[in-house]
Amino acid sequence: MKSTPCPWRALVGAALVAALCSATGLARAAADAAHPDAYAIRIPVTPTADAPLQRLVLPAEVLVRLQSPGLADLRLFNGAGQPVPMALASVASARAPHDTVALPAYPILGAVGTAGPSALEGLSLRIEERQGQRVVQIESPAAAGSAAAQAVQGALLDARGVQQPVVRMALDADLPPGQPVTLRVHASTDLQHWRPLAETVLYRAEAAGPTASAAAAGAVPGRLGNEQIDLHRADLKGHYLRVTWGPAAVTLRGATLATTRGPAVRERTSARMAVPAPGGNPRELVLALPFATPVAALVITPPGSGNVLIPVRVLGRTHREQPWQLLASAVVYRMASGGTEQVSPAVELGGASVRELKIEVDAKAPGFAVAPGVTLQFEPAQLVFLASGPGPFTLAAGLPGAGAGASAFLPLASLVPGYQPGHEDTLPLALADVGRADIPAGPPADGAVVPAAAGGGGLVTRTAVLWGVLLAGVAALALMAWLLVRQTRAAGPQVPPAPDEIA
Incomplete structure (x- = not known):
């Protein structure tokens, strides 16, 4: 007895194959880089x-x-x-306009035999007037007992009156011939606690080298090394500068600071983000980014008005199965003083390419009752x-x-x-x-404006498509099985033929 072919089975199979082919064709057309219509x-x-x-x-x-x-x-x-x-x-x-500030150098005197930068670490300094000239004396009991045997340990520069950020510094110094000299620059507000700023290595190549000022823009002939010390727009208002060297003897007469009167050297491209309302946790705000462009920085504007200060951490990840990675920690604030308002700078992210950002508020802060303003910055x-x-x-x-x-x-x-x-x-x-x-x-x-999208829930587009295709295939197979069972029941049980019929 021949079995009756099932038209439903062939029909469902053909429909499933057609759907898969259609989906594949659409995906292939959407990913066609040579077709303008495929782009967002x-x-x-x-x-x-x-x-x-x-x-x-x-x-x-x-x-x-x-x-x-x-x-x-x-x-x-x-x-x-x-x-x-x-x-x-x-x-x-963009090149910001520069000004120059000339600072005289005051020699730092210390006991003979203790030359070198390490001799000044942990020691405080005091400025004295000697025969109409300023000198800087090391404040220590050992130095007080050996005033007759002193040598120059370094030089002090008074930069307290410098109002603008300092881009670089050029030293007016005489170097010993044929010896590489390491010069270190430190800054302090009290002549006791010092922080490092920069260092450079200079070398006077010829024995009878020139002693011209190094404050000029170009390098002095016969010298090797970078004489323009980069200070990276350091804020030196209210600071002293200490220049030390060793072990060779150096004569430092002064320095020329190049300050900038302009804002940041390069303006970034910004995009405002439409932030969704905070969820159940006011100390945590998760944002989904619909792009992969590296983000240079994040500007977080505290909600409300008045004085606000909120310590935050910014974390990121590329997909939801990945653990959160710390990108930056900062303090977001807005303060009003003297009729002017001060706001926190952008939180630097270092060009992170992530798909989700999480702004986490410190446990000691009250959190975000209202969503803050968020602006993305790109290089x-x-x-x-x-x-x-x-x-x-x-x-x-x-x-x-x-x-x-x-x-x-x-x-x-x-x-x-x-x-x-x-x-x-x-x-x-x-x-x-x-x-x-x-x-x-x-x-x-x-x-x-980046549309609002809360991260941490739902599925990414590719995952949703794959699940959709899988569920469609399962549904088609279930339909085929149901139709097969229905057809079998309609046909009824098959009775075997009698022996006489076989004969």
């Missing part, structure tokens, strides 16, 4: 006329949609839908591209599944003929019209 945002670009090589500063609307930490899901298409050759470059730092970046092909040009960013995708960036040296460092900043600037941005999926553009 498309922005019209207006290039400069008659300029083959140009640069384009990436707006925040692009940075908050990229899915690759290395910006691999970023393309610039021409009017024919073809990607144009491009390279990725950083944005040059500025720009594209250098060849305006090839017809217009209009379109900047596309944000490709699903592009975490491990191949980058389309070329080396700057291969894109720019005769490239020299900094040459990209002299190229004409193209403009991205973010007001006419095309966002196929998601809400319309609302400036550089």
